[in-house]
Amino acid sequence: MNLKELYQEIILEHGKNPRNLRKTEGFNKDAKGNNPLCGDNVHVYLKLNGQKIVEDASFEGSGCAISMASASIMTDLIKGKNEHEAKEIVQDFLGMIKENPELKSEYLSEDEKTKLMCLSGVKQYPMRVKCATLSWHTMVSAFDENIEEVKTEN
Amino acid sequence: MKIDQIKKEFPIFDEKIHNNDLVYLDSANSSQKPKVVVDRINDFYTKQFSNVGRSVHYLAVAATNLYENTRTSVQKYINAKDKNEIVFTKGATEALNLVANTLGQSYLQEGDEVLITELEHHSNYVPWHFLRKSKNIKINFAEINEEGEITLDEIEKKITPKTKLISITHLSNVTGAILPVKEITQLAHTKGIIVVVDGCQGAPHLKLDMQDLDCDFYAISCHKMYGPTGLGVLYGKKKWLEELPPYQGGGGMINEVKKDRISYGELPNKYEAGTMATAQVIAFDQSIKFLESIGIENVMSHEADLVEYGQELLQKNNSVKLIGNPKNKGGVLSFTIEGVHPHDIATILDEDGVAIRAGHHCCQILHDKLNIPASARASVGIYNTKDDLDQLNNSINNCKKIFNL
The missing domain is CATH 3.40.640.10 (Type I PLP-dependent aspartate aminotransferase-like (Major domain))
Structure with a gap:
């Protein structure tokens, strides 16, 4: 039962064919993250335009289906958002993955919420929460221009 | 040597994992403890x-x-x-x-x-x-x-x-x-x-x-x-x-x-x-x-049997790739499944009560050399049986099914 919730079709599909798995040309923000426990790593790239809106988002790295799907969905829905909106979405997502039953952010469309809720099965697998959240923490780090690599252990 | 008897000396095997019997294949990480200890x-x-x-x-x-x-x-x-x-x-x-x-x-x-x-x-x-x-x-x-x-x-x-x-x-x-x-x-x-x-x-x-x-x-x-x-x-x-x-x-x-x-x-x-x-x-x-009391010669021959059996089983399983094929091999079966990350394998196997390790097993140099970020590893101990390896193989098949392989 739980496994089906964790590995929903959309997760498997995004895990297998991740969107935005590339390096954005002319990116102006980026950050690296890694999960020392398992050796997984991710590099997030953002290209913000003159109005500070995310024009493009992408990532490179390797990881499990959960982490790849999470990064894939994240980079898709963050396009068109500004830093404030993006960070609020991150907080909303992290809250949902850990405890909240639903997403509340006004910056997410119903369709985007549905997609993100596909990752909610992770809640029941505490060891796997880091897989789902690594790329999100890394994106925040890119906005903040942190040079230090994000580690899920912190 | 009766493995069933030996297994009974380990209280952990009375426990149920997600309502399943425990198939403990993580002894290279840490072994279970007999009651005497x-x-x-x-x-x-x-x-x-x-x-x-x-x-x-x-x-x-x-x-x-x-x-x-x-x-x-x-x-x-x-x-x-x-x-x-x-x-x-x-x-x-x-x-x-x-x-x-x-x-x-x-x-x-x-x-x-x-x-x-x-x-x-x-x-x-x-x-x-x-x-x-x-x-x-x-x-x-x-x-x-x-x-x-x-x-x-x-x-x-x-x-x-x-x-x-x-x-x-x-x-x-x-x-x-x-x-x-x-x-x-x-x-x-x-x-x-x-x-x-x-x-x-x-x-x-x-x-x-x-x-x-x-x-x-x-x-x-x-x-x-x-x-x-x-x-x-x-x-x-x-x-x-x-x-x-x-x-x-x-x-x-x-x-x-x-x-x-x-x-x-x-x-x-x-x-x-x-x-x-x-x-x-x-x-x-x-x-x-x-x-x-068991005798190390008996331990060695039992584990050699298990490894040989497990190796054959996994070699026959399509899309499973064993890591290394040493002539002189101890009780470790490391593998990858094309299209499934080792952490996903481990989570899915766990649901059946099959405990394995996934990751780089504190050997990043070796995984870099093999050009893989991580692997799944089943490792045996004195309490394991061929049934455990059959269950491993069945759970791997379930994993492949979930991932549409």
């Missing part, structure tokens, strides 16, 4: 507890005797010449750090070379890396062949006139390769090179004879050997342990302490500073007795 810890704390080696009261004397009994048991079990060649540590990691640190203090010089292998666990690399930083020693890596083995030839090739020390695993925790430690030691000693062996995987699964192997140091992890956590053993040849400086300072390791001078205690106290993992040491005697 668990009971011994409880008994010691309940009826016999005292600190050892300090007070003269009844309990202290009795506890000291029990503690020293384990040292003698270990000495006999690994056929060391002298009981004082057995030093208790907090783990094999500390044992290897002790060796690297003390050799670094007084033996290895700037420019000296240490030869390790691509198979090494981080605990047999990082301590040498410290010396690379602090003493400017050089670390060379013997490379694996296609089968995931380290051959004697490869070791010979990598020895230079500056090689002062070779530090190698006895049995790889990823490919399962058993290294020709005796031959490597013979070769090394003709060139005056010290040999350190990481015996974490060797000690629970192979016959140990220090006088036959002739290595200078051998590190053992007790929790992988059906014993308690927080305990390791360092075997070191007496001449080295006598010659090298202490590792940690504190109570128990001293002879005389004055404001202007300190002299250190004799072996083995010299290396056992502070209150040791007393209950664990005393309980570890039961682990040795447990292994002796």
